[in-house]
Amino acid sequence: MGNLLVAQSGGPTSVINATVAGVIQANQLNPIYEHVYGGLHGIEGILNEEFVDLTNLPDFSIQLLKQTCASALGSCRYKLKRDNVEDFQKIIAIMDAYNIDTMIYTGGNDSMDTVAALSEYAAEHHITNHRFIGCPKTVDNDLVITDHCPGYASAAKFMVNVAKTTWLDVNVYTRQEVFILETMGRDAGWLAASAVLCGKVDLLVLPEVVFDKEKFLAEVKKCIDAKNKCYIVVSEGARFADGTYLAAGEAKNDGFGHAILGGAGNAVKNMILESGVAKRAKVQDMSTLQRCYSPCQSKTDVEESFRLGMSAHMHSMDPTFTGKMVAVKRPEEGPYNPIFFTVDAKDVANFVKHVPAEWILDDYHGMTQEFYDYCTPLIQGEPDLIMDNGSIAQIEPFYL
Amino acid sequence: MGNLLVAQSGGPTSVINATVAGVIQANQLNPIYEHVYGGLHGIEGILNEEFVDLTNLPDFSIQLLKQTCASALGSCRYKLKRDNVEDFQKIIAIMDAYNIDTMIYTGGNDSMDTVAALSEYAAEHHITNHRFIGCPKTVDNDLVITDHCPGYASAAKFMVNVAKTTWLDVNVYTRQEVFILETMGRDAGWLAASAVLCGKVDLLVLPEVVFDKEKFLAEVKKCIDAKNKCYIVVSEGARFADGTYLAAGEAKNDGFGHAILGGAGNAVKNMILESGVAKRAKVQDMSTLQRCYSPCQSKTDVEESFRLGMSAHMHSMDPTFTGKMVAVKRPEEGPYNPIFFTVDAKDVANFVKHVPAEWILDDYHGMTQEFYDYCTPLIQGEPDLIMDNGSIAQIEPFYL
Numbered sequence: 036m037g038n039l040l041v042a043q044s045g046g047p048t049s050v051i052n053a054t055v056a057g058v059i060q061a062n063q064l065n066p067i068y069e070h071v072y073g074g075l076h077g078i079e080g081i082l083n084e085e086f087v088d089l090t091n092l093p094d095f096s097i098q099l100l101k102q103t104c105a106s107a108l109g110s111c112r113y114k115l116k117r118d119n120v121e122d123f124q125k126i127i128a129i130m131d132a133y134n135i136d137t138m139i140y141t142g143g144n145d146s147m148d149t150v151a152a153l154s155e156y157a158a159e160h161h162i163t164n165h166r167f168i169g170c171p172k173t174v175d176n177d178l179v180i181t182d183h184c185p186g187y188a189s190a191a192k193f194m195v196n197v198a199k200t201t202w203l204d205v206n207v208y209t210r211q212e213v214f215i216l217e218t219m220g221r222d223a224g225w226l227a228a229s230a231v232l233c234g235k236v237d238l239l240v241l242p243e244v245v246f247d248k249e250k251f252l253a254e255v256k257k258c259i260d261a262k263n264k265c266y267i268v269v270s271e272g273a274r275f276a277d278g279t280y281l282a283a284g285e286a287k288n289d290g291f292g293h294a295i296l297g298g299a300g301n302a303v304k305n306m307i308l309e310s311g312v313a314k315r316a317k318v319q320d321m322s323t324l325q326r327c328y329s330p331c332q333s334k335t336d337v338e339e340s341f342r343l344g345m346s347a348h349m350h351s352m353d354p355t356f357t358g359k360m361v362a363v364k365r366p367e368e369g370p371y372n373p374i375f376f377t378v379d380a381k382d383v384a385n386f387v388k389h390v391p392a393e394w395i396l397d398d399y400h401g402m403t404q405e406f407y408d409y410c411t412p413l414i415q416g417e418p419d420l421i422m423d424n425g426s427i428a429q430i431e432p433f434y435l
Numbered sequence: 436m437g438n439l440l441v442a443q444s445g446g447p448t449s450v451i452n453a454t455v456a457g458v459i460q461a462n463q464l465n466p467i468y469e470h471v472y473g474g475l476h477g478i479e480g481i482l483n484e485e486f487v488d489l490t491n492l493p494d495f496s497i498q499l500l501k502q503t504c505a506s507a508l509g510s511c512r513y514k515l516k517r518d519n520v521e522d523f524q525k526i527i528a529i530m531d532a533y534n535i536d537t538m539i540y541t542g543g544n545d546s547m548d549t550v551a552a553l554s555e556y557a558a559e560h561h562i563t564n565h566r567f568i569g570c571p572k573t574v575d576n577d578l579v580i581t582d583h584c585p586g587y588a589s590a591a592k593f594m595v596n597v598a599k600t601t602w603l604d605v606n607v608y609t610r611q612e613v614f615i616l617e618t619m620g621r622d623a624g625w626l627a628a629s630a631v632l633c634g635k636v637d638l639l640v641l642p643e644v645v646f647d648k649e650k651f652l653a654e655v656k657k658c659i660d661a662k663n664k665c666y667i668v669v670s671e672g673a674r675f676a677d678g679t680y681l682a683a684g685e686a687k688n689d690g691f692g693h694a695i696l697g698g699a700g701n702a703v704k705n706m707i708l709e710s711g712v713a714k715r716a717k718v719q720d721m722s723t724l725q726r727c728y729s730p731c732q733s734k735t736d737v738e739e740s741f742r743l744g745m746s747a748h749m750h751s752m753d754p755t756f757t758g759k760m761v762a763v764k765r766p767e768e769g770p771y772n773p774i775f776f777t778v779d780a781k782d783v784a785n786f787v788k789h790v791p792a793e794w795i796l797d798d799y800h801g802m803t804q805e806f807y808d809y810c811t812p813l814i815q816g817e818p819d820l821i822m823d824n825g826s827i828a829q830i831e832p833f834y835l
Contacts, residue, residue, distance in 0.1 A: 319723050411824060
């Protein structure tokens with residue numbers, strides 16, 4: 036009987052651990068592996084043989100894991116390069132040494148590329164006793180083929196609550212107010228768009244629409260003229276026609292050559308104040324909190340993330356199942372009732388799913404009904420959280 | 436039978452409306468007033484006779500009101516000046532016209548000054564048929580005499596959850612990380628201090644302690660040397676020995692001549708990076724959200740706020756009861772079981788309750804057990820929230 040290795044990569048979400056919990060519980064219900072190992076800090080820790088044994092994790096810990104944000108196994112930004120043969124050889128050797136048949140890797144775009152690269156390497160070298168499976172997670176919701184990504188729904192639910200409550204806050208005075216909520220979303224506006232579900236967003240700025248400063252300021256002015264207030268949501272990835280980000284001056288790079296964004300809200304504030312369209316503007320940059328605020332988990336999201344982990348474990352019973360990602364599909368008609376299916380990880384890696392242009396209203400006026408119909412079912416339900424003296428209980432990370 | 440007027444002033448909290456809900460429900464249970472009017476936008480709207488009739492607000496709306504953040508009646512920053520006799524005359528005339536015996540005003544420091552000024556004016560002019568009662572609210576928790584202020588506990592509870600989850604987020608990678616959480620707190624560090632209840636804060640910077648840059652950076656360095664991470668919480672009101680705020684460059688004034696703060700987090704980040712003590716630092720400025728995020732209400736807080744409103748209504752049965760604020764006292768021993776009592780509003784107005792120096796650990800190391808014992812009971816319990824399609828239901832503001 037072989038072993039299973041599960042590890043996490045990329046940025047945190049508030050349900051990323053639910054997938055790991057699903058893998059662990061699936062193996063407790065159907066012990067096809069002798070051990071379920073957790074690899075610490077993704078590929079980085081796997082290369083250093085940093086493992087914890089999760090096989091017999093008690094049920095209470097599994098419940099805690101489901102409600103704990105951010106990778107409990109630790110994460111990494113390490114990218115396997117296809118020409119770095121040593122890394123591939125080392126991973127295979129370590130899997131051999133630990134008798135690991137299957138590696139399940141949760142993550143976004145780059146992690147699916149890792150899954151694809153490892154399975155390709157194994158195929159090329161006729162290694163048939165190791166398989167590699169991806170589980171999607173990202174608050175950005177920008178993976179193709181899958182209907183949505185676990186993690187997005189909880190971040191979206193939080194954003195709706197944030198928009199609803201800050202909208203009330205900003206409206207209490209009679210004075211003129213412009214409020215700008217900045218969200219994550221490097222290339223895709225899914226998270227920013229979710230805020231419209233609060234029903235109060237006046238203007239929405241997405242990466243999918245070229246930012247036209249004059250047109251935008253004219254819309255702010257119309258709004259201010261009509262009601263002396265304007266509630267704006269802007270994605271960090273919004274950019275001008277020449278491709279530069281709104282906050283171009285502040286952009287830096289992360290380890291993958293992706294721009295580290297932020298500052299779009301302040302850029303919008305400055306252009307509003309400089310234009311004289313409004314005299315006051317306040318920015319709420321959601322920053323780190325939007326991806327990890329687990330007390331606002333969507334029950335739909337956490338349960339899907341959990342079942343997705345179970346599904347990955349079950350699929351791995353097929354000894355030829357490798358280089359795949361487990362994805363989510365929703366029925367075309369009837370109530371929301373998602374099913375899981377599999378796709379080739381290489382068809383997901385390095386692609387970006389944008390918000391469809393036909394779902395975006397003109398003139399920054401928000402989203403069409405199609406988007407409301409898409410997003411609303413995802414944010415339904417609140418889990419019964421285990422509390423710890425007034426705040427959410429979170430499992431102590433395994434990497435500590 | 437006379438009428439009662441209730442109005443709100445100052446910045447939002449997530450339980451400010453629970454006090455109004457308590458006033459309304461108290462009068463439904465014991466109808467000592469014919470009408471309960473809500474004054475819109477505090478003194479500003481009262482001067483314009485902008486009233487809504489809340490007398491028969493249905494129970495479901497009262498429940499919604501209890502969980503709705505930010506003044507549902509609207510707020511104002513208008514300050515009654517004692518030499519502006521016209522305003523006083525006008526308010527008395529309007530109360531006469533509407534047969535209003537009692538005005539209940541919720542707010543912070545400045546609102547208690549309004550209550551004191553109105554009752555003093557009435558006394559000086561031998562006006563005995565109008566009384567003025569204050570109800571405290573402020574996330575800053577900086578009112579004297581009262582054990583704490585409704586609104587603080589829910590903001591504190593949110594802060595603990597925020598610190599707990601962002602701490603997990605910032606720790607997932609092996610790389611060096613400095614995370615800086617910036618909170619409100621112009622003069623008092625209560626809100627910043629509450630974050631320590633997550634058990635993970637490394638360094639805490641409060642307005643009560645003169646900021647010593649070299650000493651602080653030495654502590655950051657110790658922390659980085661020990662574990663390559665540092666989680667810092669800084670209050671916007673933190674200042675240097677000469678009294679200037681950390682983010683002095685960005686300070687402006689609000690209508691009351693108070694500095695509008697913010698930017699302390701970035702100031703700390705810049706000094707850390709410039710000193711070379713760490714190479715990376717991220718700032719989470721909680722901004723508006725920390726005072727209005729009602730999905731994280733403390734049940735203890737919302738119920739106290741509600742009962743405080745009921746208490747104010749009951750006290751007003753005494754025709755000589757005026758110029759008072761209803762305050763909260765906790766028993767010196769035994770379980771947390773607060774009682775309500777009254778103080779002169781003038782003894783609260785224009786004073787600031789600081790975090791006691793003896794509760795603050797040296798070298799930015801956080802808080803003593805006394806603070807944990809003080810704050811922990813306040814953040815207990817979660818109300819059963821009425822949800823609306825995946826996000827918290829909030830009553831439509833009366834001022835719209």
